[in-house]
Amino acid sequence: MTASWLEISVVAGREAADAVAEVMGRYGHGGVAIEEPIRPDPEGEGYAVDPAAPVIVRAYLPANSLGRRRLGRLLRALWHLRQAADLPEPEVRTLAEADWAHAWKEHFKPHRVGPFMIAPPWAEPPADGLLLLIDPGLAFGTGLHPTTQLCLGLAAELLRPGEAVLDLGTGSGILAIAAARLGAGSVLAL
Numbered sequence: 001m002t003a004s005w006l007e008i009s010v011v012a013g014r015e016a017a018d019a020v021a022e023v024m025g026r027y028g029h030g031g032v033a034i035e036e037p038i039r040p041d042p043e044g045e046g047y048a049v050d051p052a053a054p055v056i057v058r059a060y061l062p063a064n065s066l067g068r069r070r071l072g073r074l075l076r077a078l079w080h081l082r083q084a085a086d087l088p089e090p091e092v093r094t095l096a097e098a099d100w101a102h103a104w105k106e107h108f109k110p111h112r113v114g115p116f117m118i119a120p121p122w123a124e125p126p127a128d129g130l131l132l133l134i135d136p137g138l139a140f141g142t143g144l145h146p147t148t149q150l151c152l153g154l155a156a157e158l159l160r161p162g163e164a165v166l167d168l169g170t171g172s173g174i175l176a177i178a179a180a181r182l183g184a185g186s187v188l189a190l
Contacts, residue, residue, distance in 0.1 A: 003097040004063035006071055008090050010078065013054050016085040020057045023081055027074035028059030029067070046113050046149045063094055108136060111143060114156045116178060118143035130181045132174055140171030151175050155182060166190070 008028070012020045021032045035056040038047040059074070061067035071092065078090050110119035110126060117129030125131055136142040143149065155175065159165065161183035167176040168190055176189035 005095045006061040006063050006067055007093050007095050009056050009058045010090045011054050011056055011088055017055045017057055023077045024059035027070050029061050033058045113143045113149050114153045116152055132177050134172050134174050141174040152178055155179055
């Protein structure tokens with residue numbers, strides 16, 4: 001039999017998000033997730049967090065008798081918090097257990113960062129741009145983080161063909177692969 005989960009979510013302004021997360025963390029199972037909305041970067045390279053938009057705070061409980069009792073306590077605590085803060089009703093839905101080791105892959109799509117087209121091996125990448133084929137897994141360096149985007153942009157701007165490159169603290173290897181695609185003479189990734 002497959003386990004089910006109760007997902008409790010609240011859309012909260014940034015000023016109330018920490019209070020909602022604290023209440024949900026008290027009753028949730030294994031922590032709280034705060035989902036920040038992202039939008040395309042106005043300069044056309046990657047994505048940026050929208051600091052003015054509300055966030056979604058999520059907690060999960062097992063869909064069993066104990067989880068339902070905790071859900072009742074959580075909803076009461078959120079009701080009290082809603083008396084002091086401008087918050088909507090929490091949403092509760094039941095989720096079937098999924099193969100989380102692979103389910104996230106549907107959300108990782110090819111994306112452009114500067115001259116590079118970053119794509120996972122399971123997606124059909126667009127034909128334009130220098131292709132960086134990355135299997136992100138749990139490694140740092142998918143091209144979505146601002147520091148990775150900054151490093152990719154600087155490499156494209158400053159690296160001259162034949163130069164040696166050291167990628168110290170490599171995760172997925174995205175910066176080392178980008179340097180090789182730009183024509184580096186040698187690349188060492190540690």
